[in-house]
Amino acid sequence: MLSVSQSSVDVLLIGIMASRPGDFNLPANIVNKILTDSLPDGVTVSTDAKSALGKAASIFVLYSTSCAQQLARTENRDNLTPQDVLAATTSMGFQEFGPDLKATYQQNKKDKDKANQRRREKRKQQRQNKNQDLEEVMVEEDSGHEEQEDE
Numbered sequence: 001m002l003s004v005s006q007s008s009v010d011v012l013l014i015g016i017m018a019s020r021p022g023d024f025n026l027p028a029n030i031v032n033k034i035l036t037d038s039l040p041d042g043v044t045v046s047t048d049a050k051s052a053l054g055k056a057a058s059i060f061v062l063y064s065t066s067c068a069q070q071l072a073r074t075e076n077r078d079n080l081t082p083q084d085v086l087a088a089t090t091s092m093g094f095q096e097f098g099p100d101l102k103a104t105y106q107q108n109k110k111d112k113d114k115a116n117q118r119r120r121e122k123r124k125q126q127r128q129n130k131n132q133d134l135e136e137v138m139v140e141e142d143s144g145h146e147e148q149e150d151e
Contacts, residue, residue, distance in 0.1 A: 025054055025055060026054050026057050026058050026061070028050070031057065032050065034057075035053070064085065064089065064092065065080070067092055069084075071084045071091070072084045082105050085101075086098055086102055086105075089101060
């Protein structure tokens, strides 16, 4: 388990948040969506509670990122990978979320790959249609020139 002292977390959070406090909070609409999607119908959350949950989530993201960064640095890497984030989750004591996080990551990756493939196919089809349209225009122009020469 990765050990991070409370003082290093405080320094990290104070150092980051002191520069521009509002920059490191999750957007309110994202927090609201998470809450509405995860709570049963009819449950309401006060504005203060939404704000507190948003700040707590933001701190959790910063702490998770810090732990993942430390793991990457132990391997002399500057780039964080999904594996670093999953390992950080375990090192923070949330290993029970590991399988769900990994499955969600893999599903999101598949969905993104499918969307990218559809975009590539759409662009290819658009290029083919454009080329076909250009060929038709050129044929029309050529046949127009031939008619003028015949006259």
